[in-house]
Amino acid sequence: MNTATLTSPETTATAAATVSEVPVPEPITKIAIICSKGTLDMAYPGLILANAARMSGIDATLFFTFWGLDIISKETVDKLHVPTVGNPSMHIPTLVGGLPGMESLATSMMKKQMEKLDIPDVRELVEILDDSGAELYACRMAMDMFKRTEDDLLPQVKDVISAMDFYDKAAGAQILFI
Amino acid sequence: MTTLEAVGKTIELNNEGFLLDADQWTPELAETLAETVGLGPLSDKHWQVITFCREDAAREGQSPGLRRISKLSGVSMKELYQLFPKGPGKLAAKVAGLPKPQACI
Numbered sequence: 001m002n003t004a005t006l007t008s009p010e011t012t013a014t015a016a017a018t019v020s021e022v023p024v025p026e027p028i029t030k031i032a033i034i035c036s037k038g039t040l041d042m043a044y045p046g047l048i049l050a051n052a053a054r055m056s057g058i059d060a061t062l063f064f065t066f067w068g069l070d071i072i073s074k075e076t077v078d079k080l081h082v083p084t085v086g087n088p089s090m091h092i093p094t095l096v097g098g099l100p101g102m103e104s105l106a107t108s109m110m111k112k113q114m115e116k117l118d119i120p121d122v123r124e125l126v127e128i129l130d131d132s133g134a135e136l137y138a139c140r141m142a143m144d145m146f147k148r149t150e151d152d153l154l155p156q157v158k159d160v161i162s163a164m165d166f167y168d169k170a171a172g173a174q175i176l177f178i
Numbered sequence: 179m180t181t182l183e184a185v186g187k188t189i190e191l192n193n194e195g196f197l198l199d200a201d202q203w204t205p206e207l208a209e210t211l212a213e214t215v216g217l218g219p220l221s222d223k224h225w226q227v228i229t230f231c232r233e234d235a236a237r238e239g240q241s242p243g244l245r246r247i248s249k250l251s252g253v254s255m256k257e258l259y260q261l262f263p264k265g266p267g268k269l270a271a272k273v274a275g276l277p278k279p280q281a282c283i
Contacts, residue, residue: 052282128255
């Protein structure tokens with residue numbers, strides 16, 4: 001009978017052996033993070049994850065595209081905002097979120113909280129990443145679209161590259177889109 | 179849990195290689211722990227970091243994060259990465275016999 005075959009000690013032993021041979025997952029050795037958003041709350045996750053990777057000995061490459069360019073531009077790096085409109089996690093009515101001063105209020109509240117937790121501001125985090133050996137790149141197409149030049153970027157940005165270049169740099173990496 | 183035969187004792191480590199019993203730590207053991215993570219003989223700069231980490235952990239009750247080390251130990255972020263190229267966030271604490279730091283920074 002089929003049932004007998006399935007429950008025979010021999011089959012069970014084979015199954016157990018198979019289970020114990022399951023290989024330990026390979027550790028992550030390289031991560032490539034695409035930062036496409038320029039709000040304060042979307043700037044931090046990419047930068048913190050890249051930093052945590054470097055702290056763990058994982059290589060990190062960051063590619064800043066579209067509004068993500070604001071994170072690495074001299075003019076905007078200190079002026080990133082928390083959006084209060086179209087952001088359901090704020091738990092305030094959209095109309096209230098749109099009132100003058102609401103966005104500045106939410107932004108300064110978040111910045112204060114960050115300071116309390118001793119989390120560096122975005123400019124310092126970019127410097128830390130550079131010191132850690134992470135590689136920061138700006139997207140050429142986004143640069144052209146927003147009419148920015150290399151002079152507009154923070155000195156920690158290594159190069160302005162195309163999306164195809166990004167894939168070359170990201171060889172062997174886990175890719176994360178933010 | 180794994181064990182390590184070092185300095186004439188059986189040293190217990192957790193699965194990630196962090197010392198389980200902080201009291202087992204000695205400077206000689208730090209040299210052995212450093213070897214197990216691929217670091218050569220420890221330099222004075224390494225010791226500056228290790229000493230700071232142990233003192234700070236004793237004060238604060240937790241392993242310091244990397245930014246805290248770079249701000250307060252006198253060893254810069256860049257140097258920390260040169261001293262512990264395979265990940266200073268984990269390795270400084272590991273060699274100092276402290277638990278894995280909880281800080282993301």
